[in-house]
């Protein structure tokens with residue numbers, strides 16, 4: 001179980017290059033310093049970093065930024081290992097180990113892959129390793145890509161149930177108009193947990209830095225998405241001194257978006273999202289009692305499998321009389337559960353030859369039913 005806070009930090013190209021065309025080592029070292037300090041206080045951090053294309057251009061001696069997608073992908077493929085090599089070196093200064101996680105939208109749309117990605121993040125964080133995430137640009141064509149890392153970071157924040165998402169950019173936050181066009185435009189300090197007004201959507205213009213992808217519009221969309229799954233979002237200036245540390249210390253900086261729901265509610269919505277759940281498992285009295293007391297569903301309590309399901313699906317959990325008691329996200333497919341139903345968890349590995357853990361459904365991923373209605377997990 002998680003103890004401390006969990007924060008996703010997203011850095012855009014404009015921050016990493018400090019406005020120039022090269023990645024800025026001092027900027028990246030400073031990022032590593034801040035993140036190491038915050039992590040030492042027991043905060044989990046996930047870094048979503050752009051910069052692969054900028055790094056690729058640097059390696060190849062600054063070719064024009066191409067419009068042709070495969071050429072952009074080529075630059076990202078060249079730049080990503082360079083970007084990671086720099087991070088590996090700079091985080092090592094502060095005794096931090098890092099890992100690369102490359103994702104596309106398709107990875108998070110598929111429930112099985114969603115779960116796999118989430119488990120990998122959990123395993124990395126548990127091991128004290130900093131995940132550094134970017135879009136998997138080389139395979140990311142229009143239909144399957146996030147398209148910008150603002151959106152990617154919001155999805156990652158939902159995936160790992162982050163408390164905060166900090167979007168670092170080259171402006172102090174979201175302004176009432178693009179400050180590059182309207183000097184003196186006012187900074188918006190707080191966006192309340194209500195629908196975002198049209199005026200604000202109109203204020204958020206596209207990117208002007210030439211290197212970044214989405215400008216403020218993608219940040220506003222990302223902020224809106226993340227706050228709907230229970231995350232507090234900040235848009236703030238990447239080169240402001242100790243920016244991450246100060247936000248974590250509750251200083252009022254940049255633009256803050258209040259979360260609209262709790263993580264619990266978000267989890268429940270994910271479980272119930274668009275699923276006409278038919279398949280499931282029947283469980284014995286002991287297991288039903290354990291669930292009602294906050295326990296997870298283990299193989300030993302399962303007496304029967306009904307229908308077919310995949311790892312990551314939402315399934316029905318029925319008691320001995322066939323009454324629906326909960327819906328839950330399953331870590332194993334129906335054919336796997338068939339094989340180990342009624343057995344002890346420590347036998348899973350010898351039966352399957354691998355394991356995703358001792359629970360079939362974790363208590364945190366259940367929604368209980370009362371009189372046919374859902375109640376909170």
Ligand SMILES: Nc1ncnc2c1ncn2[C@@H]1O[C@H](COP(=O)(O)OP(=O)(O)O)[C@@H](O)[C@H]1O
Pocket residue numbers: 011012013014015168169170171173174175176177178179180203204205206207208209210211212213214215216217
């Ligand atoms: N309302 C606004 N407030 C702040 N910045 C804005 C606004 N509208 C457009 N922008 C532009 O968005 C840019 C940041 O987006 P982008 O270049 O994509 O950065 P990043 O690389 O950090 O993702 C700013 O430099 C600014 O010119």
Ligand SMILES: N[C@@H](CCC(=O)OP(=O)(O)O)C(=O)O
Pocket residue numbers: 011012013014049050051052053054076134135137147148149150211212213214215
């Ligand atoms: N995946 C691309 C970045 C895409 C992106 O969203 O860039 P940015 O607007 O600078 O955050 C890269 O690494 O270059």
